[in-house]
Amino acid sequence: MTKPPGELLEFKGDAVFHRIGGGTLDNLRLKPAETHLRPPGFSVLSGGTPQEAARQIREAFPNAIKLHKAAETIGSATLEAIRAAGFDVISDPTQKFPNHARVIHPQRLAGFADESLKKLSKVFKETANASDTTLLKPIS
Amino acid sequence: MPAIQPCSSRLVDLLDREGQILGKIKIKEIRDDLVLGQFFPEPSFSRVQPLFGEYEDAVNQMIFGMLDELEEAINANALHLCMAEEKGRVDLYDVQIMNKQDISFRIRRQ
Numbered sequence: 001m002t003k004p005p006g007e008l009l010e011f012k013g014d015a016v017f018h019r020i021g022g023g024t025l026d027n028l029r030l031k032p033a034e035t036h037l038r039p040p041g042f043s044v045l046s047g048g049t050p051q052e053a054a055r056q057i058r059e060a061f062p063n064a065i066k067l068h069k070a071a072e073t074i075g076s077a078t079l080e081a082i083r084a085a086g087f088d089v090i091s092d093p094t095q096k097f098p099n100h101a102r103v104i105h106p107q108r109l110a111g112f113a114d115e116s117l118k119k120l121s122k123v124f125k126e127t128a129n130a131s132d133t134t135l136l137k138p139i140s
Numbered sequence: 141m142p143a144i145q146p147c148s149s150r151l152v153d154l155l156d157r158e159g160q161i162l163g164k165i166k167i168k169e170i171r172d173d174l175v176l177g178q179f180f181p182e183p184s185f186s187r188v189q190p191l192f193g194e195y196e197d198a199v200n201q202m203i204f205g206m207l208d209e210l211e212e213a214i215n216a217n218a219l220h221l222c223m224a225e226e227k228g229r230v231d232l233y234d235v236q237i238m239n240k241q242d243i244s245f246r247i248r249r250q
Contacts, residue, residue: 020202031201043204062176063242066200092205100204 013080017044017089017101018053020067023075023124028117030109040109041102044089048099050074050127058131060096072131075124085119086111151180154243157218160184165221165243179243188217192237199238219245 019042021027034042045053054071061067079089082103092102103120105111151164163181170176181189195210214235221230231248238244 031203033198033201033203033206037203037205043202061199061236061238062174062244063236063238064196064199065239067202070202094204094208095211096207097204102205 011046011079011089011091011101013078013083015046015079015089016048016076017046017079017082017103018048018050019044019075019077019103019124020053020057021070021075022073022126023077023121025114025117025121027075028103028121028124029114030112035109035112037102039090039102039104040112041090041104043092044101044103045097046089046091046099046101050076050130054130056097056099068131072129074127074130076127077123077125081123082120085123086116087120153222154179155220155222156184156188157216161222162188162219173246173249174244175247176242176244178241179237180241188214195236196238199236 019027028042030040030042034040045056051074053074057064057071058068082089087103087105089101089103092100094100105116151166154162154165156162161182162185163179165180166178167175168177191210191214195207195214198204198206198210211234215233219232219235221232222228223230232245233248235245236243
């Protein structure tokens with residue numbers, strides 16, 4: 001049974017969210033399937049470092065070569081910054097990612113127009129080489 | 141439970157809940173409970189292939205919120221390995237098939 005999103009966690013303003021592939025406009029546009037989500041939005045991972053987000057991806061999908069490549073770049077933003085750009089974040093935990101969340105807009109699908117996404121794109125800070133395992137601390 | 145070992149020549153059968161052989165797997169690497177290998181589909185795999193394809197698409201498009209439902213649908217097939225030599229069954233979960241031939245799965249502990 002899939003859990004309804006947005007129920008389990010309240011995020012604080014300084015909570016950090018990571019977007020696999022970075023915060024470019026192209027990477028923030030909704031895919032067709034994401035427009036049918038309720039509410040529409042795109043996936044982010046909350047907490048930790050960009051490198052840890054990249055590691056989560058590699059461990060969850062060991063053969064997803066295309067996604068591994070995308071995870072070399074991670075865009076990170078705080079909830080405060082995302083809200084300042086007019087968007088919001090709801091928790092959407094999954095079996096693989098208890099820290100999975102979704103970036104949404106109060107105007108739902110209409111809020112994901114390019115003009116709005118350009119503002120959102122500016123608040124994401126990019127980390128390159130996020131898949132560099134030498135930057136990782138061992139899990140205790 | 142039969143032991144799984146990486147082996148360059150040996151193939152193991154992947155079966156569904158009806159005992160149909162969906163394909164054969166060459167085990168390449170084992171990391172704790174995660175097993176990586178190469179998958180060689182049989183014609184009967186076509187029945188479940190769309191599920192794996194949908195899963196791969198969702199992963200590559202980063203639509204992670206859809207994955208739980210797809211994983212449930214894949215798990216409903218009770219995928220398992222049959223180790224002929226050991227006459228044993230190994231139950232699997234988190235079975236992923238990507239790039240047509242790359243398979244990964246985890247061993248369900250009894």
